[in-house]
Amino acid sequence: MAPIYTRIYTQPVEFNRALGYAYDALVYGPYPFDAITTWKGLSERIAQGVYMGQGLLLPHTRVSGLKGPLMAFVVCKDGFTGVKTRNEEMAQFMCMLLSPAESAMAHTIAIANVAKLLLNPEWKEKVLATTDEEELKKLF
Numbered sequence: 001m002a003p004i005y006t007r008i009y010t011q012p013v014e015f016n017r018a019l020g021y022a023y024d025a026l027v028y029g030p031y032p033f034d035a036i037t038t039w040k041g042l043s044e045r046i047a048q049g050v051y052m053g054q055g056l057l058l059p060h061t062r063v064s065g066l067k068g069p070l071m072a073f074v075v076c077k078d079g080f081t082g083v084k085t086r087n088e089e090m091a092q093f094m095c096m097l098l099s100p101a102e103s104a105m106a107h108t109i110a111i112a113n114v115a116k117l118l119l120n121p122e123w124k125e126k127v128l129a130t131t132d133e134e135e136l137k138k139l140f
Contacts, residue, residue, distance in 0.1 A: 001110050002140040003095075004029045005072040006133045013076050015083035015094070019046075019059060022072035022096045031067040038063050038098060051085040054118045060097040062107055069110045072096040075136065077128050092128065093118065 005025035009018065023042070027035045041061035050059045057080060072095070079090040095114045099107035117123050123139065130136045 002137055003071040003073040006136040007074045008133055009076040012078045012081050015080045018074050022074055025072055026070045026098055029070050033063050033066050055092040056118055057091045057094040062101040063098050064101040066100040069099040069106050075127055
């Protein structure tokens with residue numbers, strides 16, 4: 001699954017700022033959904049913690065009636081600020097995922113695929129070295 005939105009930050013960026021831009025891109029993406037209800041669900045998930053390890057922030061929620069998964073992927077080599085991580089690890093990647101509430105499989109597969117990529121040190125190196133957002137999309 002390729003992200004519909006990618007962004008590369010060249011200096012530290014506040015998590016909420018990056019989150020807002022990514023969410024806005026998904027709201028205007030290919031599948032319509034109730035933006036207010038979805039934002040509430042996403043906010044609840046974020047409050048529970050979204051740091052997954054391996055430098056990954058994974059804000060995600062399931063959305064009733066969504067036709068298919070929507071993903072945004074953001075890279076910040078110098079790290080996201082204003083977000084809680086374990087052991088003060090640096091979060092350098094954010095994958096926002098909205099997936100259909102009616103399909104647990106779509107949600108699980110999307111998360112597993114991103115995790116598989118991030119466990120590959122060569123892929124992570126390429127992503128962190130990429131300076132072009134279209135090239136970043138192609139890495140998926």
